[in-house]
Amino acid sequence: MRRYLVRRLLHALVVLFLLSIIVFVIARLSGSPADVMLPIDAKPAERAAVTHRFGLDRPWPIQYWKFVRHAVHGDFGTSTRFQAPALRLVIDRAPASIELALAAVFLALLIGIPLGVVAALKRGTAVDHAATAVTAVAQATPTFWLGIVLILWFGVSLHVLPLSGKNGISSFILPAVTLCVVPLVGIARLTRSSVISVLPQDYVRAARAKGLHERSVVWRYVLRNALLPIVTITGITLGQLLSGAVIVEQIFAWPGIGRLAIDAIQARDYPVVQTVTIVSASLFIVINIVVDLVYMRLDPRIRQRMLART
Amino acid sequence: MSVAGDTLRITLPRRRPTFAAAAGTFLVLVFAAAAVASPLLHHLAYDIDLIDRLKPPGTPGHLLGTDSLGRDVLARIATGVRISLVVSLAAVTIAMVTGVVVGTTSGFFGGWVDDVIMRITDAVLVIPIVLLAIAVLTVLGPSIVNLIGVIAFIQWTAYARTTRAETLALREQLYVTAAKSFGARPLLLLLRHILPHLAPSVIVLTTLNLSAAIILEASISFLGLGIPPPNPSLGSMLTDAEQYLGTASWLAVYPGLALLLLVLGVNLLGDALRQRLDPTLRSRGG
Numbered sequence: 001m002r003r004y005l006v007r008r009l010l011h012a013l014v015v016l017f018l019l020s021i022i023v024f025v026i027a028r029l030s031g032s033p034a035d036v037m038l039p040i041d042a043k044p045a046e047r048a049a050v051t052h053r054f055g056l057d058r059p060w061p062i063q064y065w066k067f068v069r070h071a072v073h074g075d076f077g078t079s080t081r082f083q084a085p086a087l088r089l090v091i092d093r094a095p096a097s098i099e100l101a102l103a104a105v106f107l108a109l110l111i112g113i114p115l116g117v118v119a120a121l122k123r124g125t126a127v128d129h130a131a132t133a134v135t136a137v138a139q140a141t142p143t144f145w146l147g148i149v150l151i152l153w154f155g156v157s158l159h160v161l162p163l164s165g166k167n168g169i170s171s172f173i174l175p176a177v178t179l180c181v182v183p184l185v186g187i188a189r190l191t192r193s194s195v196i197s198v199l200p201q202d203y204v205r206a207a208r209a210k211g212l213h214e215r216s217v218v219w220r221y222v223l224r225n226a227l228l229p230i231v232t233i234t235g236i237t238l239g240q241l242l243s244g245a246v247i248v249e250q251i252f253a254w255p256g257i258g259r260l261a262i263d264a265i266q267a268r269d270y271p272v273v274q275t276v277t278i279v280s281a282s283l284f285i286v287i288n289i290v291v292d293l294v295y296m297r298l299d300p301r302i303r304q305r306m307l308a309r310t
Numbered sequence: 311m312s313v314a315g316d317t318l319r320i321t322l323p324r325r326r327p328t329f330a331a332a333a334g335t336f337l338v339l340v341f342a343a344a345a346v347a348s349p350l351l352h353h354l355a356y357d358i359d360l361i362d363r364l365k366p367p368g369t370p371g372h373l374l375g376t377d378s379l380g381r382d383v384l385a386r387i388a389t390g391v392r393i394s395l396v397v398s399l400a401a402v403t404i405a406m407v408t409g410v411v412v413g414t415t416s417g418f419f420g421g422w423v424d425d426v427i428m429r430i431t432d433a434v435l436v437i438p439i440v441l442l443a444i445a446v447l448t449v450l451g452p453s454i455v456n457l458i459g460v461i462a463f464i465q466w467t468a469y470a471r472t473t474r475a476e477t478l479a480l481r482e483q484l485y486v487t488a489a490k491s492f493g494a495r496p497l498l499l500l501l502r503h504i505l506p507h508l509a510p511s512v513i514v515l516t517t518l519n520l521s522a523a524i525i526l527e528a529s530i531s532f533l534g535l536g537i538p539p540p541n542p543s544l545g546s547m548l549t550d551a552e553q554y555l556g557t558a559s560w561l562a563v564y565p566g567l568a569l570l571l572l573v574l575g576v577n578l579l580g581d582a583l584r585q586r587l588d589p590t591l592r593s594r595g596g
Contacts, residue, residue: 144545151555
């Protein structure tokens with residue numbers, strides 16, 4: 001068990017190291033913050049002064065080494081735009097993104113699991129086909145368009161919900177609904193196919209043979225086994241939403257790390273860009289490891305297989 | 311993904327196309343026809359006519375109305391679909407070729423090259439897609455070629471990982487060992503005995519990637535970093551529409567609806583194809 005964890009963590013470190021190089025190089029290629037901070041007719045000397053102040057006149061390997069050395073101590077540099085520690089900025093904005101992601105995943109589970117279960121139990125009937133059609137349309141719906149259409153209906157026409165910003169529970173509704181569609185499709189489909197694969201199992205037949213109510217067969221025997229794969233997809237989805245809500249945050253003016261990242265990229269604010277990417281990638285990796293551990297706890301067969309691999 | 315058709319295949323005779331497959335084919339054909347015909351509507355899609363601006367749908371000569379510069383919305387959607395299809399097909403093709411070459415080489419030869427390549431794909435996979443696209447396009451500037459490059463860069467890893475995993479398994483097959491014992495060279499082994507068996511997975515992955523690429527193009531253009539104006543993109547048409555939500559809602563509704571139907575068509579067609587080709591679905595006996 002410990003060997004498995006150590007191996008996963010080492011693996012994660014290697015990935016983060018490669019990621020930091022990719023991000024570092026992309027950020028450097030995108031021009032200097034001096035281009036954005038100074039007027040277009042700034043003198044070369046002023047330009048050089050700004051470049052020097054941020055240490056951007058040193059060779060890349062030295063800049064990178066400095067970045068890594070500080071990052072290991074939790075110092076991700078100072079935002080060139082806000083003159084504040086980059087990590088501080090990201091941590092301040094992170095709760096808004098995490099809350100929104102959790103709300104969206106909760107909604108997706110709330111709608112997706114029953115939809116999948118019903119479709120599987122009524123397999124081949126009109127109910128199943130309707131559920132399939134709904135998920136097919138949902139899958140094809142572009143997130144940003146859905147956001148705009150919801151704003152159009154609920155905000156502009158009906159004036160019932162706040163259109164933008166984060167201000168109380170009601171401001172969560174539109175962004176969370178917009179964001180939940182993508183995971184909802186995956187969860188509904190996985191639930192359906194998972195329930196279908198569990199239904200013909202011997203233990204389900206045995207439970208029925210014992211004369212148990214259909215309802216308790218479904219709840220106690222089918223669902224408990226069928227929902228195992230949902231744990232994985234929920235975790236992965238959560239990881240993706242934490243960082244992938246860029247467009248939804250943009251549309252609804254949500255004060256999360258997605259918008260922080262867009263603004264930072266446009267201002268050539270390297271420390272913030274690097275921090276956002278590395279923090280969200282780390283969250284993603286950590287969530288994946290946690291999901292695998294939970295999964296191993298829930299299903300001894302998987303524990304055997306995963307441990308055998310190390 | 312494709313549970314959609316599972317049930318249909320049980321209830322219907324095997325070779326008869328399902329409703330979903332037929333609907334998908336129909337949608338894709340309609341959009342392909344629109345894309346091919348769109349150059350005929352060039353002047354309607356590009357010529358600015360401020361007298362005719364923001365005309366609602368149903369105005370004579372403008373079935374879906376006009377935008378803030380008096381350009382025909384239907385003509386711009388058709389042109390947008392054309393650009394979107396060109397971008398996504400090009401991006402997916404580049405991603406496919408790169409990914410398959412890297413993946414098969416990595417899986418076939420193994421060793422440290424394999425380790426390095428797989429860790430690179432891991433690193434690319436954990437970067438938030440949209441952030442990566444924004445960062446790279448801010449550097450390079452928005453253009454069609456750059457957009458194709460970015461989408462290809464995001465998608466090649468999926469091909470690399472899939473083909474690597476399959477190559478690893480195929481490499482151990484008896485017929486490969488047999489061919490090797492007859493003195494077949496590595497390149498011949500790869501081309502003749504491994505590559506053909508990868509086709510089903512690669513085709514399946516391509517249908518998934520194609521709709522992902524269409525959505526990605528629209529999303530990036532929506533953020534203003536994709537197709538440069540005055541060219542229409544289904545994404546950037548929505549950006550323009552945001553200013554007129556209260557007064558000209560058709561500008562926001564129709565391009566998005568077109569995008570939805572296009573992606574739906576590609577997905578349904580892809581599902582149908584997957585039913586036939588996907589080895590994991592077939593073995594499940596769905």
